[in-house]
Amino acid sequence: MQKIPFLTLEQVKEIVKTYPTPWHIYDEKGIRENAKRLNEAFSWNKGFKEYFAVKATPNPFIMNILKEYGCGVDCSSMVELEMSDACGFSGKDIMFSSNETPIEEFKFANDLGAIINLDDITHIKYVEEVCGKLPKTMCARYNPGGVFTMSNGIMDNPGDAKYGMTPDQLIEAFKIMQSKGVKHFGIHAFLASNTVTNEYYPKLARELFEFAVRIKNETAINVEFINLSGGIGIPYTPDSEPNDIFEISNGVKKAYEEVLEANAIMDVAIFTELGRYMLAPYGALITEAIHEKNIYKHYIGVDACASNLMRPAMYGAYHHLTVLGKENEKASEVYDVVGSLCENNDKFAIDRKLPKIEKGDYIYIHDTGAHGFAMGYNYNGKLRSAELLLQEDGSVKMIRRAETDKDYFATFDFCNIMDKYLK
Incomplete structure (x- = not known):
């Protein structure tokens, strides 16, 4: 069974003009x-x-x-x-x-x-x-x-x-x-x-x-x-x-x-x-490749992390990845696709064969419509991403805004330490 994204690269490029990655989107x-x-x-x-x-x-x-x-x-x-x-x-x-x-x-x-x-x-x-x-x-x-x-x-x-x-x-x-x-x-x-x-x-x-x-x-x-x-x-x-x-x-x-x-x-x-x-199957996490690292393994760093999708880190769950715009290219490289958390299990894919990824490529993480956003958390001060809806007419609607630092700080209640960030 071939996994086909419900979004194209062209659609993503248009959406990110309003909603920077990462974000969850539903069909x-x-x-x-x-x-x-x-x-x-x-x-x-x-x-x-x-x-x-x-x-x-x-x-x-x-x-x-x-x-x-x-x-x-x-x-x-x-x-x-x-x-x-x-x-x-x-x-x-x-x-x-x-x-x-x-x-x-x-x-x-x-x-x-x-x-x-x-x-x-x-x-x-x-x-x-x-x-x-x-x-x-x-x-x-x-x-x-x-x-x-x-x-x-x-x-x-x-x-x-x-x-x-x-x-x-x-x-x-x-x-x-x-x-x-x-x-x-x-x-x-x-x-x-x-x-x-x-x-x-x-x-x-x-x-x-x-x-x-x-x-x-x-x-x-x-x-x-x-x-x-x-x-x-x-x-x-x-x-x-x-x-x-x-x-x-x-x-x-x-x-x-x-x-x-x-x-x-x-x-x-x-x-x-x-x-x-x-x-x-009707949800995806869209993330941008922002770093490439070569040490003992070949890493692609993305702007999403396990705070946006916990399942791979929590129990090694497999989520298929599509490099948008490169659907028909040969999977010539082997990558670990990783986020920025201070935890070594913050990996969306391990030893995954994928087309060559360049910084700026958008990666479509499949099948995140359930137990994806819902399991998000704020470790390392990471903020939960937006949720978007791809409507039947092709337009995109925000159905939950991304968290901000003000959201994160708002529950503190001591000495007004965070006032400068809450204003």
């Missing part, structure tokens, strides 16, 4: 087409709803685009709840999935009418105390323990994850909640991350459907919605094939029919909670 057309595709794939389920994982790309402009396609939001913190509220999401359009949750966040989620997704059985009492009583609708997070494996060798380790309840705990939690007036129940699970396979969702769905049958048999509770959460990945490397959302959905439908409908459990709504799948 509105791609986002909209993908949201339509997801809804079409799951149209067989009349209760289907995507709860966009705000943590992936917390920007109101992006959230409002997805809202047009019936998406709700999945929130994990007070600020994400506040942002969702400000964007007009309310009630059952908000899923609050948190862990080790401060008490005031449970209260605020309840005030908004959000669906609270409990991470632990002990949180039942916690929510009841802060809210006065339990909401009529509740969800619980399921963790089966052990190792979750797929036939293609992909595996993850739920038993080593801090999230969710054991199956026995979750059933006990439902019994307790039912005794306290809860009427509507849902279950949720996230058992593997960034899976580039059509097998993951159907396998997870079958396991959750079978668990819903067990819940009905042991408690007489009908699970009304099942949240398959996230985990559908994208092909970060050019040699990987993308997931087929229609094949994935057909696999979920088959499990739905064979497990739920076969056990007379009908009209269960399927929820998803996708971030990476919804946004990652």
Whole structure:
């Protein structure tokens, strides 16, 4: 699979006249087409709803685009709840999935009418105390323990994850909640991350459907919605094939029919909670090559750093690089492409074959639309970059300005030391 930028060098040269690099940019057309595709794939389920994982790309402009396609939001913190509220999401359009949750966040989620997704059985009492009583609708997070494996060798380790309840705990939690007036129940699970396979969702769905049958048999509770959460990945490397959302959905439908409908459990709504799948391919980080260094290795220094995109530094994640304007040139050089942080892991690429890069070249870092800007930070006093939107008509709109030194200094509150910079 060839990775093709959604921006050309000519477009970038025009944009930098107004917005100096580095910046993140999102492709509105791609986002909209993908949201339509997801809804079409799951149209067989009349209760289907995507709860966009705000943590992936917390920007109101992006959230409002997805809202047009019936998406709700999945929130994990007070600020994400506040942002969702400000964007007009309310009630059952908000899923609050948190862990080790401060008490005031449970209260605020309840005030908004959000669906609270409990991470632990002990949180039942916690929510009841802060809210006065339990909401009529509740969800619980399921963790089966052990190792979750797929036939293609992909595996993850739920038993080593801090999230969710054991199956026995979750059933006990439902019994307790039912005794306290809860009427509507849902279950949720996230058992593997960034899976580039059509097998993951159907396998997870079958396991959750079978668990819903067990819940009905042991408690007489009908699970009304099942949240398959996230985990559908994208092909970060050019040699990987993308997931087929229609094949994935057909696999979920088959499990739905064979497990739920076969056990007379009908009209269960399927929820998803996708971030990476919804946004990652439709975002890029644009950075300029500003230095070249030759010592034991050949380095290209750029004006972005791990503060703009943490994933490669944090866990060695691969992001494809395109040297704009040189898409058809031979990859004749081997570079480490690095940022300016005082950390040796501040590298966007290691031993990467690329066309010869000159200072002033613009590098397009692919697939940063999710968990890109969102994971930014201020180490070394680095400032977060702007976020731009490439609109369907080809124009560019700033949807978050770049931070300034005034933003960085504004939280200091001692002796007016920084006043000269705040004026």
